[in-house]
Amino acid sequence: MSIIVKDLSYTYNPKSPYQTQALKNVSLTIEEGQFVGLCGHTGSGKTTFVQHLNALIITQEGYLSVNGLDLTVKNKKLRREMLKKLRGKVGMVFQYPEYQLFANTVYEDIAFGPKNMKLTKEEIDVRVKEAIISVGLDFDYVNQKSPFELSGGEKRRVALAGVLAMRPSVLVLDEPTAGLDPRGKREILDLIVNLKKQSGLTVIMISHDMDEVYEYTDRTIVFNNGTVEYDMRTYELFQKADLTKLGLEIPQMAVLNNILKNGGVFLTGENHTVKQMLSALVQYKADKLRKQQND
């Protein structure tokens, strides 16, 4: 199952002085189980694109389907049925999701999604527990607390749990680490990677942090002025040097890799993290030593 997008275009406030075209003929396919990074400067169309995936924006032009569900149906009754199925399948975590918490207790807030799916009480109970544990919070501790009593990082986890409790097969994250400290960032991202490993989730993540994208994603799509500028394997993309033109930073590890390459040091494998880089360097040194000894 996958996401298929063909010639998607979208214009905000058409036929008014505020008219702006946010998407122009976007076509792409996202396979199940991929971890995709979406990059591009502000106003490049990423968020508009992502909101299409959950039918929060009604498609104006083009074709879009998620797991075989046609999102472009116009018929009201069919559309309602499609939405019911879709909202459980595509989980959407917005920017600063902690600002959408509303319930008296953490439990109630996380149960909001499953309740809307008309699940049984027992099933909701199971899912809320599972979701709280999967975001690394202590169930007994937070369960009956007000979400407004929690810390920023904890609130964000609760919001994430609220989406995960619907057991989506596609998880869309709009800058999930914005405003978190380095440790909070790492924790959220590791958590997502774990979820992905456990359940084969497809993850689509908007991010401005290229180090993050480089380290965690398999594939990166770069938006520019409403069109897809690049769409390729993350590692390959950042070996290209012209991303700065689009206002994107080159990840630290990719920069290091390039410096080493220019200095004649060719490392084995694709090294995305500091750890991988270090072990590759150690490997390189060892290989060199061995070579010298053999000579």
Add this chain to the structure above:
Amino acid sequence: MIREVAFGQYYPTKSVIHRLDPRLKIILSLAYMVATIFLVNSFFCYALLSLFLLSVIAVSKIPLISVFKSVKAILFLALFTAVINIFFIKGNAEELLVDWWIFKIYSSGLISAGRMVFRLILLVMGASMLTLTTTPVDLTYGIESLLSPLKLIKVPVGDFALVMSITLRFIPTLMEETDRIIRAQKARGAQFDTGGMVARAKAFVPILVPLLVNSFRRAEELAMAMNARCFEGSTKRTRLKKLIFLWRDLFALLIFVLIVGFAVAVNYINSDWLVNFIGKPLFDILFFDR
């Protein structure tokens, strides 16, 4: 979906109407509204006033549709008033038009209904012309300047103006925020258009609570930011853009007084005198409702 509700939002085109002194625009809009509601009650005068309004819209280069959008918001109210007037106003026996079952419709009811609808539409369109052609900032300056005589009796006009400009400033922000929260809750399967009244009202809790919490947070942050920049409410402030009453403003005022004044005057002139002046046949056509 939220954006469409925001009728009367500033419409940026370059026109004379846009450039008029906001104080003048505020006063003239108020005068226009008073004229339509209290001073004028014959169809001929309404026609005059509508003609005036239409020419103002034409000069302002704002598409008629954008102005009519504001009418859409009161459509229900207008229909409701019309229906009430048509069915509940009793006239003389010779005015009876329809007599069916329990419904009796008199011609005076129809005339009164038409009058009310005309009034409402002119009123809303006139008011929205003010907001369509004046930026919120100009509007606030205008109101502050108009209220400034109240400073003499120690009314903190400057503070009111500040509160108002902050309010106006945050309307789009809050609307965006509402939009975002609605989307977020929709993504979690929330439905706002199904179920009975209670279910629908309940469905808004997940929107209102975060909105309220966020507004307080924003207000607090703004207050802190203002404090950090040494803001003090009571000091006398200067403006970058001073409001100056120009020749074109005087010209606009003259046109307004001439046309609207004429409409009001015609409304109050003695009928006999008018009949003598324009003749009985023409009078009967123009002032059929007198």
